[in-house]
Amino acid sequence: MQFTVSSDQLHDALKTAKRGSARSATMPILEDVLIREKEDRVTLRGTDLEAHVKTSLPVQMEPTMGLDESVAEATEATLPVDRLTSTLKELPDMPVEVTIDTEGKVTLETDQGSYEMQGHQAEDFPDLPEMDPEEEMDAAPLEGALEKVAFCMSEDALRPAMEGVFLDAEGNAVVATDGHRLSRVQMEVPLNESVIISRAGVSLMQRVIGEGTTLAIGEDRAWVVLRGEGTSVYSRLIDETYPNYESVIPDNNDKTLRVNREEMVGATKRTGIYSSSMTNQIRLTLHPDRLTLDAEDVERSSEAEEKVFCEFNGEEEMEIGFNAEYLETVLSKTVAEEVKMKLSSPNRAGLVRPVGDEDHLMLLMPVMINGHG
Template identity: 30%
Template sequence: MNFSVSSSAFLKQLQVASGALSSNPVMAILEDFLLELKGKLLTITTSNLEVTIQTSLEVQGKGNGKIAISGKTLLETLKSLPEQPVSFEINDETRGVEITSSSGKYKLVGENPADFPELTKPDTEDSIEIEAKSLLAAIDRTIFATSNDEMRQAMKGVCMNIDFNHITFVATDAHKLVKSAFLDVTSETAASLILTKKTLLTLKGIVRADSKVKIYFNKTKAYFEFDNVMVTARLIEGKFPDYNAVIPINNPNKLRINRQELLSSIRRLSIFANKSTNQIVFDIQENSLTINAQDLDMNNEATEQLICNYDGEILDISLNAKYLIEILSVMVSEEIVFEIHSTNKPVIIVPAEQEPNEDLLLLVVTNY
């Protein structure tokens, strides 16, 4: 099989697919791009067994066939070439590959494409369509809150709950929880999936914010289709915790404050907090928030006072500075609201003004 293609156009699609190339793989062929030519359509596939990326582009082709080529070699060769047509001649019997550019010829030997993992396609009509910017926002908001506990496999991923015309992404490590819902989606079904962190990081690296993403799913896999790309992802088995059960309701105490001012204050105070607990104490009174940090082992202590709007009873609440910094850093709203039930219940944090068609809730536990 032979084909010619623009070096920059080919490189662009290879870089998209490279998101699933493996380093130190269990199978050597997972370091390769699988190239398949059918007429004028060249399909590029990579896989790390957890995530598979498939993309394609039109080329000037002759013959049909497949070949697996070293990802590192192909990427580095094309990166070093200026924009120009490049030609590939592939001997299907010997798997010899000859690349021709205006500068010269480059020869290498490919691998047997039959050794590449078997590819699957969506076998279901169950799907949902979401704006890419919403998916990317959900990834940014949730991925930091996933657990690293090997004993809680379900919590190592992000739960994606589909309920007809809205979709909710949830992550928790039992210390903090993020629930990010979007109401501007299109679906005729309901389901609950658990996506791996690797899947979400892969999507974050290749999805364009101005596109739309169609998600197909079954019991074991999810398929993300956008532009000319298909990402196939293995789902985490198991049941995600009932997160709604830990979210307090009827929270009468509400504190509204500038997010960036609070974040800066907590970052300073965390320097003086005990390094094993990261504990800081909120002393909340009428329109006044005093935050205290103390490390008795090092004789360190710090206090700051911030202006806020507060409606509720006087409260002293112990919180984890590290978790608060993580939560406040993924929010973008100018002002936020703490919704507090009592000193022994988790604290809810929400944007003072929700984005249109969105509902964002972040929760942090108060007890140690």
């Protein structure tokens, strides 16, 4: 195989495929990217066995006539992607000639020099999962939903179902929760059965998803594939039962706080600096026309207090504690000018809704503060 291509285009395509590759793999070949000749294009694919990223780009393929036999017969191989991308990154955009032989030797030729490296033979590279898509949906509407919920995915390996995003076909919702926070976007999920997309799959899909992309679920419901223009992401689904998230969403929070979102984010960030490093706790004290945020780090003799104008319909003053980092993140996952917090008592979950985006609901569990055992 021998072809000529722009160094920048090859670099970008390799970077895309590399996102699927393993790091420090027990199988060294998984650190490579597979390259395969296909008429006047080459396809590139990286995998860590849990996900595959496949992309392609047009090239000027050299006719096999006149090539060395070992080059002419090479139609696929694996590329040492780290060394190759590092080389291409340091080159100006220029035509590069890539030559690959049947032993996996890769040669890069430019006007400035030549570079040789050794890949592996392609037969040892894992195959793509066999996909007989049972269901397919337009993926574009998922783009915004994933952005709004992905931050709530759990990192607890003991709760694998929560380590992904739940596409709830029955409840028509996209959901993620880590047990402390929950984010749900109500939207049509046109699937026959619900699925859980892994953290790695979500991260890879967010780089590709957009207008014209489709999401397909395999018949065995083991894999999901997102197909975009020139790039596809395959991800193994999480084979677990998602927890009954609806059961933790309170429906009788009768106290409403309405506040400017940016002012609340700023006050939370600044006050949180003075919270205990052990608990990261801040206290919210709600009055009809103002909200007081305060935090104290006894060990470092530090404290802070801020006031923010708000609307609060509670008949009495109310105190509730939250993890400052969690509260800040929840408030930052919307661009709404104002947010509403629905509260009940200091030991019950609070609900956050962006004003003007009623399909998006976030839940935040409180932390106990002095006087509320």
